Amino acid sequence: MQLGQLKVFQVVAQSRTFTAAAAVLGRSQPAISMQVRALEQELGVPLVEVVHRRIQLTAAGDELLRHVDRVLRGVEALDRAMETMRGGGGRVRIGASATPSSYLLPYRLAPFVRRHPDVQITLSVENPAALRELLESGAIDVAVAMGALDTPPWQGGFEIDTLGTEELSIVLSAGDPRRNRDWTIAELAAAPLVLRESESHTRVVLQRALGHEPRPVMELASNEAVKRAVAAGLGVAVLSRLSVAWEVEAGRLAAATCPDLGGPRRVYTYRGLSRRRLPVEEALWQALHDELT
């Protein structure tokens, strides 16, 4: 069965004569007759008959017409969806680790979303290992991570770019006298630490700087929970400077620096290397890096 045959049948059903249907379809009359007969033979039921020089659907033809209408509407919907894709609409799936997804990406995505209101963006929060896997399997189109993702073992790997820079701050309660100065690594090691779970990138950096796995007094699942813990005087945290900027500005928390943790580090964007991309995907990638100030 062919879509063309169904279309022919639909037009025939709405026409008075085969000749008229042929004119509508821009084909010759025998072509129409043959198509309809082929359809009848394939389906094994009579579909049309000519009575009083007018096309008349049989009961089977009547039933078929309903189905054909439904199928062809489905094809039209398909065409429209692809047209949208072609024209720069569609869907982009971003995966990001916690800090950029909360404190960095919203600012970068906002102008893009305003310019492309018909584009649907999905932002999921994952740890770096999951990001690699999702990107590899095609479940996300773009990954954003603070550190370097393991590059895949086979040739090519990912295309990598820089979204911006990020710096770790030592986060203190509001009145802490040790604020606004450089800490040594020894000083940090001696302080009671409130940290995110062990999969987070901050933990990796800390472990490298301390020379051993940090032993936090408390381990919490979100940046916000960590901040509240510090504010409550439970200890000292190490968080992205971006994530505490508002609270420091408002005087609810204080910050210090620690050069031994390494200076500003890049936030990386990843995407498949040789992937064939939709216009939206390309536009979003460009937007992410163009907005860099």
Added chain:
Amino acid sequence: MQLGQLKVFQVVAQSRTFTAAAAVLGRSQPAISMQVRALEQELGVPLVEVVHRRIQLTAAGDELLRHVDRVLRGVEALDRAMETMRGGGGRVRIGASATPSSYLLPYRLAPFVRRHPDVQITLSVENPAALRELLESGAIDVAVAMGALDTPPWQGGFEIDTLGTEELSIVLSAGDPRRNRDWTIAELAAAPLVLRESESHTRVVLQRALGHEPRPVMELASNEAVKRAVAAGLGVAVLSRLSVAWEVEAGRLAAATCPDLGGPRRVYTYRGLSRRRLPVEEALWQALHDELT
């Protein structure tokens, strides 16, 4: 766009390699590659890519797959519907005038419906003029009428058969002394008549027998209403004997005969002459006449 291409895409999307998809479809690998590429070119979007030796759908391909699933499900539904038609299922539309549709057809249709529980029968009540038009336009497949329908002016007309016989009775109230005997036409002409509306076949017969248009004391829209009027003593009615059999038997009404109205007359069945028929339609036509006792 071709249904075959959509099917190929669907299989490819569910396969790991083009070669595997080709095996499933029983075609060669280049055939699959070409079909997919043709689809991509026609739709103007990339659909699949091969990453890590595995087929990977792009965002557009993912979206397309959903639409393709829907369309192909629609085609399957279509096939099933046609299979039903082919196998003797389906729908038959009958048009009949009031008396046969109430007092004759139910008995004839009952055994057929019992034997074909998946067949949908539509029975609509129409006057003879409407029946002709509906049959002619294909809106009904079979017509049942008491008298002869005007045969269409062009060659062929309808196929006509006899469903059974019917006789007009004079209907009287239960205690009427004039029951159970032959009336003369003059006697009938002198009686106060309660009749159906002027389009009914009974009126045509009466008019012919009386030599003029009958002048009823009351004109009612249904057989049941006429019976109640007679029972209430409003006058005398002329109705099909079949339609009052129950009431006469129960003693609620009485009947008389009138040879001048003509003896038993046939109830005719009509259908289009050269119409191509489904198995159901043929079976119903046969059943209508086979059940004749």
Added chain:
DNA sequence: TCACTCCGATAAGCGCAGCTTATGGTAATA
């Protein structure tokens, strides 16, 4: 009733879409 007209069916011919086999190139695997 007969000629006229309109429409669908049939036949012959042809162009092209789409399949096949054969082969080359490339990425993952040992």
Added chain:
DNA sequence: TATTACCATAAGCTGCGCTTATCGGAGTGA
């Protein structure tokens, strides 16, 4: 590095489906 597995390309062929030309038949008007 050799091997394997897979996709892309090329060339050739088959057959589907279109076209034009023509016939036959049914409805229409004088």
